[in-house]
Amino acid sequence: MLTDSIEAGADAVPLHTGDAGAVLRFITAGSVDDGKSTLIGRLLYDTRQVLEDQLAAVEAASQRRGMAATDLSLLTDGLEAEREQGITIDVAYRYISTARRKFIIADTPGHVQYTRNMATGASTAHAAVVLADATKGLLEQGRRHLYIAHLLGIREVIVAVNKMDLAGYERAAFENVREAFEDFAERFGERAPRLRCLPLSALCGDMVVTRGGNLDWYAGPTLLETLESIEAKSEVGAQPLRFPVQLVQRNAERGRTYLGRIASGSISAGERIVVLPSGVTTSVAAIYRGAHPVPCAGAGDSVAVALDDEVDVTRGDLFATTAEPPTITRDVEATLVWLSNEPLGTGSRYLIRHTTRTVKAKVAAVRGVVDIATLERAEPSGPIGANSIVHVALTAQQPLCVDAYAANRSTGAFILIDEATNQTVAAGMIEQHRDIT
Amino acid sequence: MTLALSRPAMASAAQGRAHLDWLESEAVYILREVAAECANPALLFSGGKDSIVLLRLAEKAFRPGRFPFPLLHIDTGHNFSEVIASRDALAAKLGERLVVRSVEDSMRRGTVKIRGIDASRNAAQSVTLLEAIAELGFDAAIGGARRDEEKARAKERIFSFRDEFGQWNPRNQRPELWELYNARVAPGEHVRVFPISNWTELDVWQYIAREALELPALYYAHRRAVVRRNGLLVPVTALTPPRGGHVESLSVRFRTVGDITCTCPVESIADTPEAIIKETLVSRITERGSTRMDDQTSEASMERRKKEGYF
Numbered sequence: 001m002l003t004d005s006i007e008a009g010a011d012a013v014p015l016h017t018g019d020a021g022a023v024l025r026f027i028t029a030g031s032v033d034d035g036k037s038t039l040i041g042r043l044l045y046d047t048r049q050v051l052e053d054q055l056a057a058v059e060a061a062s063q064r065r066g067m068a069a070t071d072l073s074l075l076t077d078g079l080e081a082e083r084e085q086g087i088t089i090d091v092a093y094r095y096i097s098t099a100r101r102k103f104i105i106a107d108t109p110g111h112v113q114y115t116r117n118m119a120t121g122a123s124t125a126h127a128a129v130v131l132a133d134a135t136k137g138l139l140e141q142g143r144r145h146l147y148i149a150h151l152l153g154i155r156e157v158i159v160a161v162n163k164m165d166l167a168g169y170e171r172a173a174f175e176n177v178r179e180a181f182e183d184f185a186e187r188f189g190e191r192a193p194r195l196r197c198l199p200l201s202a203l204c205g206d207m208v209v210t211r212g213g214n215l216d217w218y219a220g221p222t223l224l225e226t227l228e229s230i231e232a233k234s235e236v237g238a239q240p241l242r243f244p245v246q247l248v249q250r251n252a253e254r255g256r257t258y259l260g261r262i263a264s265g266s267i268s269a270g271e272r273i274v275v276l277p278s279g280v281t282t283s284v285a286a287i288y289r290g291a292h293p294v295p296c297a298g299a300g301d302s303v304a305v306a307l308d309d310e311v312d313v314t315r316g317d318l319f320a321t322t323a324e325p326p327t328i329t330r331d332v333e334a335t336l337v338w339l340s341n342e343p344l345g346t347g348s349r350y351l352i353r354h355t356t357r358t359v360k361a362k363v364a365a366v367r368g369v370v371d372i373a374t375l376e377r378a379e380p381s382g383p384i385g386a387n388s389i390v391h392v393a394l395t396a397q398q399p400l401c402v403d404a405y406a407a408n409r410s411t412g413a414f415i416l417i418d419e420a421t422n423q424t425v426a427a428g429m430i431e432q433h434r435d436i437t
Numbered sequence: 438m439t440l441a442l443s444r445p446a447m448a449s450a451a452q453g454r455a456h457l458d459w460l461e462s463e464a465v466y467i468l469r470e471v472a473a474e475c476a477n478p479a480l481l482f483s484g485g486k487d488s489i490v491l492l493r494l495a496e497k498a499f500r501p502g503r504f505p506f507p508l509l510h511i512d513t514g515h516n517f518s519e520v521i522a523s524r525d526a527l528a529a530k531l532g533e534r535l536v537v538r539s540v541e542d543s544m545r546r547g548t549v550k551i552r553g554i555d556a557s558r559n560a561a562q563s564v565t566l567l568e569a570i571a572e573l574g575f576d577a578a579i580g581g582a583r584r585d586e587e588k589a590r591a592k593e594r595i596f597s598f599r600d601e602f603g604q605w606n607p608r609n610q611r612p613e614l615w616e617l618y619n620a621r622v623a624p625g626e627h628v629r630v631f632p633i634s635n636w637t638e639l640d641v642w643q644y645i646a647r648e649a650l651e652l653p654a655l656y657y658a659h660r661r662a663v664v665r666r667n668g669l670l671v672p673v674t675a676l677t678p679p680r681g682g683h684v685e686s687l688s689v690r691f692r693t694v695g696d697i698t699c700t701c702p703v704e705s706i707a708d709t710p711e712a713i714i715k716e717t718l719v720s721r722i723t724e725r726g727s728t729r730m731d732d733q734t735s736e737a738s739m740e741r742r743k744k745e746g747y748f
Contacts, residue, residue, distance in 0.1 A: 022455035090610060092591045093584045095637050102456040104635055116612055123614040246469045253501045261466040261616075290497040301458075302465035302498070315473055339612045353617050356473070415617045422621040427614045 021232025025104045027121040027154075029145040030131025035162045039131065039202035040094060040107055046209035047096050047224065090114075091121045100228040110141060112372070115148060115387040119337045119427055122152035123413070126232045129158045129223070130181075134167040134199065138180035144372050146181065150188050151335065151389065151429065153409050156230050157185075157193040160223060165201040169214045174199040187375065191406055196226055236299040240324035241265035241273065242403075242411050244355035245317045249304065257288065257304040258313055263355070263410030265321065267305065268296040275311055276318045276401045277328045283308040316357030318401040318411075326401045326411050333367070333432040336390050340418065340425035343383035344390065350425065352396055354414040360397040361416070367391035394428070405429035457644055461497060464632035466616065467595060468498040471577050471630050472505040474620035478577035478630075481566075482508040482535070484516075484524030485694045486652055487581030487633065490641055492527065493648050494632060506579070507534040511566045513558040514541045515676060515697045523653040538569040559696040563747040567603040576622055579630045585637040595634050601625040605744050638692070639717045646710035658690045658708045669701040 030036035094105040106121030108114075122128065128149040132142050149157055159181045167173035178197040185192050198207060199218055206212030209224045221229065247259040267273070267284060274281045287294050288304040297303045305319065320326055338344055344363065352361035368377040370389040377391065384390050405412030416426040471478050480495065482488045495504050508528055512521075528535035540558050543549040543565045551558060570578060584591045594610050596618040611619055620628050633641070645652065662673040664682030670689060673679050676697050689702035690713070707713045 023459045090592050090607070092588070093635070094591065095585050095635070097637070097639065102640075120612045120614055124616075246466070247473050249499075249502050251501050259469050259498070261462060291500060300462055302462040302469070353619070409615070413615045413617065415612075415614055415619065417619055417621060422619070422623065424612050424614075424619045427612065 023102045024230060024232040025125045026127040026129060027106045027108050027125045028129045029108050029118055030110050034131035034133050035202045036131050039162060042202045042205055042208045046205060047098060091117050098228060113387060116337055116339045118148050119152055122149055122154055125154055127156040127230050128154045129160050131160050131162050132177050134161045134163045134173045134177060137177050138184060140373050143184055146185060147375060150193055153405060155193050157195050158226055159195055159197040161197060161199045162202050164199045165204050171217050198223060236264045239264035239408055241267055241321045242408060243267060243319040245313055245315055246356050247315060248313060254306060257306045259304050261302045262297055262299050264299050264408055266296055266298040272322050273319045274322045274325055275313055276320055276325060277399045280311050281322055282311055318355060326403045328399045328401055330396045330399055332394050332402060332430045334392055334394055334428045334430050336392055336426040336428050338384055338386060338388040338390060338426050340423055341386050343385050350416040351419050352414050352416055354400050355411060361394050363392050364395045365393040402430050404431060454647060457647060460636055460640055464494045465498040467632040468495055470618050471579060475577035477575050478506040478579060479509040479575045480506050480579040482510055484520040484653060486656060487641060489650055489652060490633060490644055491581045493650055504533050507536050509569060510537045511562045512537050512539045513562055513696045514539060515558050517655060517694060517697060519655055520653045520694055538565055540565045543568060559699050570627055575627060577628045577630055581633055582631050583636050584634050593631060595631055596620050597629045599627050599629060642710055642714045642717055646714060655691045658688050658705045660686055661689050661702060662686055671701055
């Protein structure tokens with residue numbers, strides 16, 4: 001039987017031809033009520049990523065729960081507590097491969113008390129699929145999901161207007177939701193994410209992987225086609241070089257090399273670079289990828305770099321282009337997603353982990369708290385607890401090499417760690433910085 | 438909703454190999470973070486395919502230097518002998534230090550109690566692993582677990598915190614944003630680190646093919662005496678006797694290799710990585726579902742074992 005299926009299928013495998021990026025990371029945001037888990041179950045099922053034993057387990061579980069039909073949402077919830085309560089608590093990662101690319105899906109929870117978990121999933125994602133219910137329109141949580149995706153720098157948002165089956169597959173229902181989302185997204189200004197709205201039914205499968213027979217008035221691509229076409233290389237390749245040094249290595253074969261992953265831009269042998277924060281300029285003598293020297297390497301590549309001159313470089317330093325270096329500063333204005341159950345206090349001291357550098361930092365001022373329903377910034381009215389979005393001024397004990405998060409996700413992002421508990425207490429995005437030079 | 442299973446579409450994961458470069462760079466970055474942030478890490482090496490991939494990634498991360506960690510194997514005493522031979526040969530070839538701690542030593546100490554000689558020692562590995570971590574003072578243990586293997590593992594962080602009892606608390610994991618991993622622990626605590634979290638079984642085989650990695654022969658098709666039991670092909674060994682079942686000689690290969698008492702092969706004629714990639718593309722059953730007796734006891738058996746310290 002196995003041999004049969006190989007003969008029937010493997011030769012028909014289309015080879016990857018696109019160059020939009022071999023891996024696309026996206027999040028899905030929406031609540032159980034929007035059918036988010038059903039949608040992911042449908043994506044997995046219709047792309048044939050669900051295998052017989054997984055399906056049998058889900059069928060058995062559906063029967064145990066007294067459900068009439070097999071509940072595809074049970075494919076995704078991983079923890080006992082989640083299955084008991086029928087909710088997603090923490091981010092779960094799923095994988096889909098099609099002929100065009102590999103997808104890493106971060107399935108994130110939708111409730112307001114899990115905002116931090118959505119932010120976690122969004123931090124590494126190129127794109128977001130935000131679910132809306134065609135029968136309900138744009139609700140507060142849809143606004144919140146769009147805002148968090150925007151906050152974490154996601155430029156590509158797919159608004160999946162789900163439950164079209166309950167809306168009679170009416171075009172007007174879809175258009176109402178689409179307009180509401182587009183009007184709302186305009187408030188984000190020039191950095192507003194690109195919205196692609198599409199109608200679908202996760203329950204029946206229309207426009208998820210296949211077009212189905214109920215949405216003939218919609219001429220655009222299906223959800224999967226949309227995901228396959230999104231550019232994942234995005235901007236990081238075109239941005240100026242940022243190479244945070246992870247480790248310094250010394251050996252007879254290569255002399256001294258600096259190990260790290262190129263956060264943005266590219267690096268070539270012979271190129272002039274500046275070592276920061278010291279400001280020393282030198283040239284790249286050689287680049288190694290694994291065992292082999294390579295003439296150049298690009299964003300996302302883990303490499304070892306040798307320099308022409310003997311320069312004092314340690315973990316936490318950064319190589320950049322001489323033409324467009326980052327800002328060297330101890331003072332930053334930033335937006336935090338507060339993650340900890342312990343409230344944030346003005347004057348509190350934390351460790352700031354920024355690129356590969358970890359130094360002490362203090363919260364110099366709290367500028368305001370964002371009301372996630374209205375997006376208005378206001379004075380904090382009480383303790384700043386978990387899931388708050390807060391604007392702060394931070395002062396670091398040592399200089400950091402920063403860009404605004406909107407310009408560069410790697411050098412614009414940081415986390416705060418409580419030194420006493422070792423907990424990660426905040427995710428931060430740099431808005432502005434004061435040049436100390 | 439209709440759920441008639443159609444034959445799996447072959448489009449699955451037949452992209453080029455650019456995604457392997459991406460996965461490799463991510464894993465190398467993670468391994469270097471462990472080296473930079475942890476005082477005394479170890480790499481869990483079983484001789485299985487995922488940990489053989491980890492070793493190649495460590496070579497990419499650190500050669501021509503030495504690995505900044507020893508290799509640690511928790512030996513259940515129920516391993517296939519060719520896997521142990523391959524483990525020792527690879528460690529010797531790499532010239533890296535291999536530390537072995539044995540479940541049987543834990544049994545002698547009385548910290549592990551097993552019902553009988555042929556009972557599964559898979560869960561007992563957790564006890565011996567935690568004892569080894571305590572004895573040798575490791576603050577990080579790098580493992581080859583993948584999120585696609587099992588739904589509790591789909592929830593796992595890349596740097597996953599373990600408390601002083603070695604326990605995983607899935608409901609209160611450290612947030613993990615961007616590539617800013619938090620490896621900080623207090624004495625007695627440790628992190629588990631999973632550099633190939635984002636790899637699937639297919640990615641692993643594609644990487645094995647691309648890097649021409651040598652695996653123990655039992656990963657490839659060979660003839661073996663087996664008994665069909667509960668939908669699995671139970672290999673006939675001293676530890677897993679036929680128990681009156683009908684013994685058949687079939688062409689099989691192992692998709693996972695663990696404790697003999699709970700690992701089963703699948704029927705296969707695939708004798709090269711390329712042939713296995715083709716089979717994986719059309720496989721209709723999960724890696725663990727087809728091969729692991731220990732995962733079939735309940736929907737949450739992996740989650741419960743992981744909470745106890747299983748990797």
